[in-house]
């Protein structure tokens with residue numbers, strides 16, 4: 001279906017921009033991590049706290065990158081826009097709000113409930 005591709009072109013562009021943004025951010029965090037290695041001995045405690053903060057940030061960004069890669073994968077396989085859980089079509093408004101979403105609203109709420 002050729003129409004599907006153009007339908008999602010906008011969302012694909014958003015995903016590409018988001019991915020570049022995240023890759024830059026992870027790069028900067030990595031640089032920051034290296035900087036904290038050069039600090040004074042006295043600052044070790046501060047550095048450790050700082051490093052922990054960086055690691056946490058990287059962890060979240062890497063998860064996000066993974067989710068975005070999954071979205072690209074689904075675009076390539078022509079299954080983008082479908083919920084991974086119930087396989088229903090995810091409404092366009094939801095995709096426009098969160099182009100990397102993997103689930104429809106109902107399944108998202110369900111999964112958040114089961115994770116808590």
Ligand SMILES: [Zn+2]
Nearest residue numbers: 083086104107
């Ligand atoms: Zn669903």
